[in-house]
Amino acid sequence: MDVTIFDTEVTIDESLVEESPDEIRTQVGEYESGERTRFDLTVRYPDSYTGRVMQAMAEIPYGEVKTYGEVAAGIDSGARAVGSACARNPVPLVVPCHRIVRHDGIGNFAYPGLKEQLLALEGAEV
Template identity: 55%
Template sequence: MHVPILGSTVEIDETAIAEPPAVVREQVREYARGEREAFDLTVAMPGTMTGEVMAAMTDIPYGETRTYGELAAELDTAPVAVGQACGRNPVPIVVPCHRVVGSDGGLGGYSGGDGVATKRRLLEFEQGTTRLSTES
């Protein structure tokens, strides 16, 4: 499913979420209006490194970031493996891969929307430096 947010469109794999698409869309709209900081959705986490990284990303609080290296240390793997797993996240925004950044403060990559530009806007929004339209 394609979900509009921040002037771009993020693809979310609806088969990875137990709830119907209408519920997912409504929760994304609530997030965009600043009414939701975490998603209340049942996400299927793969039994692989990607699933381990996805689970770790769900623990990153709204408005905060972690580095690829910090997640790698937590999971006893390499930062590049964390980055690759972030790129395979089938449910960006819902599982907040946008909250994972480089150790130098660089944004790295982002598989959703317009790539790094969308990641930057999501981080700025969560940190309160920008406001979104309520018409997402």
Template identity: 50%
Template sequence: MQFRIFGCDREIDASLIDADAETIRDQVREYEDGDRRTFDLEVEYPDDFTGAVMRAMARIPAGETRTYGDLASELETAPIAVGQACGRNPLPVIVPCHRVVGRDSLTGYGGGLELKRRLLEHEGASIPGSE
């Protein structure tokens, strides 16, 4: 399923969300408009490493970030493995991979670094490397 946020098209695997497309799009629109900080959607996480990383990302509150190293420590793995799993996130924005950043910079994002920056600014998060 596709949706548009801040002028960018994003693709998600809606089969992992127990809601219809209209509900998902409505919640994304409410988030973009600033009327919603969290998504009220039941997500079915994959039963693998990517799912474990997705669960960790889902625990990062809006307006905060964690580094790839932070999540790697939590999951007892390597930061590069966390980065690869973030890149496989089938539910970008809804499961907030944009909140995972490098120690000193934003680094990779499937929607592009400008969208990642825009999402973090929208949430009021500190952006590494922009001090």
């Protein structure tokens, strides 16, 4: 399913979220308007490396960032592997891959310009 946030269409694999597409859209809208700082959605994490990285991403609080290296250290992995897993995140926004940044700046994101907007919305210091 696609959701729109800051005029950008983001694809979310709704098969990994227990709640309905309407509920996902409602919560994304509340997040965009600043009414919501945490998604109250049940995510089924894949039984894979990407799933492990997703679980680590989900633990990063609203308004905070971690580097790829910090996340990697927490799961006994490498920064590049974490970056690759972030790129494969099937439920962006809901599982906040935008909160993982390079040690020397923002880093890449599947939706150009959106990572900066999301971090600014959250008041995150990069």
